[in-house]
Amino acid sequence: MDDRDVLEELIAEELAAGMTRADVLKRGAAAGAGIYGLSALLGAGTAFAGSEARALTPTFYQWIYGLYPDIPSKINKAYAKRHKLDAKIAPVQGFGIDRFVAEAKKKKSTWDVYVGMTPFVEMGALIESGTIEPWDNYIPKSVLNDLIPSIRAEATYKGHIWSYPFLLDIIIQAWNGELVKKAGLDPNKAPKTWDEFIANAKKVVSSKAAPYGAVFDAHGWRSLAPIAHTFNTNVYTAEGLFDFTSDAAVNALEVMKRMMEVAPKNILEEGKVDGGVNTTPDEEAFAGRQAAYYVKYQNAPTRFAGTWPDPKVLHIAGLPKAGKGGGTVFWNTGAALFKYGQNKRLAANYMEFLTRDVRIWQHALGKNVRGASGQLSPYKSDWAKWEKSPPSWMADWAFTVHKELATSKAIRTHKFGLTQFVIGKPAWEAYLKGDEKSAKAALAKAKALVAAEVKKSRKG
């Protein structure tokens, strides 16, 4: 987008905000025209009584700032030189969205764009409550065509694109090469099946190389669903919920039960922050070099290896494939456009500026970054370029993880996309804890719990 486009856009924005064209031109002339002058003009607009024009106001889910300190310290500052920017942090703990919804009811929004929405988590509720609008009219065609198809499909709901894709996570397996070697296993060889995975993990424990063989995150969308996907990715009911009683889900739960034998005792416990969803026990064990194998999204092992004396012993591979049509789970955390926000075209412009900034990916996938934040670019062109000539800064595992996208599938977007795994958890955990003997019965109970909760909701 060149400066002239932006200029026209800004004028359009100002007009929409109630200034007359004469006003715009007068102020523009006074400010000396040019793009910087217009930025100043935009600033002047905010002081205008009755005018709603304001700086572009994105709000970030806190962890994105945490993982990418370059965003506040460098990238936003660079963007602020082009346009007035007022970035905020929205600590939407436990994915709480009610304040966004409340504002939408009053037909207003303090923010223009929310960076931190994951389709299966909160997109359904944000759409249903009329809080966000599609990006269709604002997202440049060039961006749309450059998105990796499965990511584009994930961001699409009922024919519209609701999420501006940003950070890609894929559930993979990782292991601590040092511990694996100590157990007499080949650290360069990934377990190909779940049997092999568990046999290796057991060997780690029996050889006393580490106290625990393997860890996973007990939250269903990070373990049950991805492991079920390795058996079959078609594990969704007609209404778009996870099919707890499918064979794949039953198989997955049995795999988890076997992993429990070599996992820390507290593995099913909640995390320490964010309403229990983060800083989970698996992270502690893997970071503390107490567990050898790990099942989670790639950014967990890449970050926690940063706490090891030698982060280079980290290995990553795709999850063991257990069946035909098997794969894994991916999700992309992107941006939502507030229906009653402003600066919509500018918001799309900002998102492209942000997602195309190579510093993000250098930090995420850097070979020499201690505790790399691990997430992948959603753009085809990036990967084409990197695969053609791998950049010197890039870690090898980035390609390994990216390759997994081909067979992976997103959890379906639904109002209960995330909460179904919270609601059903006590039931399937009864099997993991040994209180329930049959995996199938436990999962049937989970399904019933979810169904009961969905029934409470009037629109299903």
Next chain:
Amino acid sequence: MATRVETEPIAATRRRPRPHRRRVPWGSIVKHGILLFCCVVILFPLFWVFLLSIKSLPDAYTNDIWPNHFDFGSYRTALTAIDTLPQNIENSIVLTLATMAITTTVAVLAGYALVHLPTPGKRIVLAILVGSLFVPSRVTGLISIWEIQDRLGLINSTWGLILPYQTLALAVSIFIMRGVFETIPKELPESARVDGASSFMILRRIMLPLVRNGVIVVLITNFIAAWGEWLLANTLTNDQEKRTLTVVMASANAGFGQWLWPTMAAMYVVAILPGLIAFVVVQRWYMRGLQEGALKG
């Protein structure tokens, strides 16, 4: 809340006097032993957090209490990692001070009216206040508190929190003040009234100096309530720069990015220090206030 206690006549407990013997002061040893144990139990977690804050990264992720390598760098990271930190500390201080000032003033006025003025309906007011202690209004009423704040346009407003914060310890504050005012003989204001002083003059000139220590107790009670409040602040504000230190600390992402254990621990130490320092400064009056009958209500 009746305070009348009937102590049985001591004569009933009369027994043969025992000869006084010189012996090992077991009583004293047990007494100090238990108290020392309590002190150690209280201090240990805090000492441990401090140690964690100066551990090197690999040490922090293993269990060893005493680290192999010290690293004081976490404090620098902690102080600079959250851009909004100074703002959050300011929010907490402003909010707490405002709550302390307003609730205490309001409680003094109400306590005075309930004890020393012929206020009509004081029994009903008291009964409702007592009843409110047993209703978890902060929890049950949360949905509506949210709605009220939303209607007033005070969602996501730090100043707006002052309104619901008044009720955190309002009833208790009024009770404490009522108890303190009751220790003042009724004749005192009566004689002043005969001399023609208005009720407000009596409160300001005669009562206030007498209830000073009780006021300190109420101030500290409200300090504790507001400084540590989480549920309302977490539910009613959104932007990080609008939030209080407590909420930001409770939601800081341990383990994410720069949020590693030692940094978290360093943040923790930074976060609890203001409260502790403030307390050390005022503790003398607080203890005295407590002893001078502030709690006899």
Next chain:
Amino acid sequence: MASRAVAARPPSGFHTFWRSTTRFARTWPYLIPALVFFVGWQLWPIVRALWISFTNFSFLLDDSPESAKFIGLRNYVDALHDPLVRTGLWHAAIFTAIFLPGMVFLPMVTAVLVDRVRNQKLATTYRLILLIPAMIPGPLIFILWVWMYSNGIGPINYVLVDVLHVFTLQNQPTWLGSTNTTFLSLALMEWWWGLGFHTMFYLAGLSTIPKELYESARVDGASEWRIFWRITFARLRPILLVLVVLRFGTAYALIDEYILTGGFDRSKPTYTWTVYMWDTAFQVGDQNRGYAASIGWIGTIGMLAVVLWLFYAFRNKD
């Protein structure tokens, strides 16, 4: 209120009317500031929540409770059949039963001991140290204890496993994870937090007991134990009652602790009625706040019932 009080009086002339009116005008201004806050942000919200509990107000679907449908007692019927509500109420009761005795008696013992320390400097030091936790904001206390109980970095299990070898890594206790230990662990945390603060209450009570009482009892040859029960305990009983009632109120409606230590894990005992209410109102599905309000009110009614019973029990003994 004014007119009601006036109307209640027999019509004995203009004089009485005038006197009571001026009495209102002279005294109520002192009460009104407190009542504004009390009614506005404490009384009205729960009354309003009661009204909402009779509607099917869902935050994501309805503009306001007024635009929702009035459904009578439907929410209450559903909630009383909801296993999560039942176990939630039951778990809150268990925690209260574990927490309350310790929170009331431990500080009493500590206060009696501190009160007997003759050396003034030492006594002040004890008091100061005991009070430190009270000056730390609640959520930070919870964070601290979550760390303490952690299997990964927690010093408690480090001592039990690596130093004392009472447990192995495989069978070490997961303090906040297993159903049996969760409430006791949380109660310990609460005792740690409240010990000093509550000790101060008792110390204040102890300071009002005349020393002569003890002396004459000793002269009469009463045993220390008897003196404790007949004088100290008897004198502290009013404070004890106040603490029982106050702490009961907070313990049964605990929520911050549960959310910050147990999250929204429905299999945990910490998922009590308060957390379920919050979860329903602000997170799950359409955010059915009508239903959430009914859960809140069921909890409230349960609490009031127990308090009334407590009062009844204590009145009998007096």
